[in-house]
Amino acid sequence: MAITSKKAEEIEARLTELGISPADLQDWVMRRIYQADENDRRITRVRMLRGSHGVSYVYDPEGTDELPPGHEQPSRPLAAAPH
Numbered sequence: 001m002a003i004t005s006k007k008a009e010e011i012e013a014r015l016t017e018l019g020i021s022p023a024d025l026q027d028w029v030m031r032r033i034y035q036a037d038e039n040d041r042r043i044t045r046v047r048m049l050r051g052s053h054g055v056s057y058v059y060d061p062e063g064t065d066e067l068p069p070g071h072e073q074p075s076r077p078l079a080a081a082p083h
Contacts, residue, residue: 037062037064041064042064042066043062043063043064044063044064044065044066044067045059045060045061045062045063045073045074045076046058046059046060046063046064046065046066046067046073046074047059047060047063047065048065057071057074058074059074059075059076059077
């Protein structure tokens with residue numbers, strides 16, 4: 001089932017009156033929710049390391065750097081085996 005463009009405009013206007021961004025509501029419905037740090041930067045769990053010959057990306061539980069297209073998410077380090 002779909003709605004008309006007129007109905008969509010009415011819904012968006014009502015949401016705006018309620019102080020709700022239609023785009024935010026769509027993200028919430030689609031469960032596009034992320035954790036953020038105290039500065040509202042998205043926690044990506046990635047940190048970029050700059051070296052003398054380029055950059056690399058490592059896992060960091062508090063990292064906020066964005067991976068460029070084509071890079072794989074760095075894997076979490078293996079937990080140390082108990083002694």
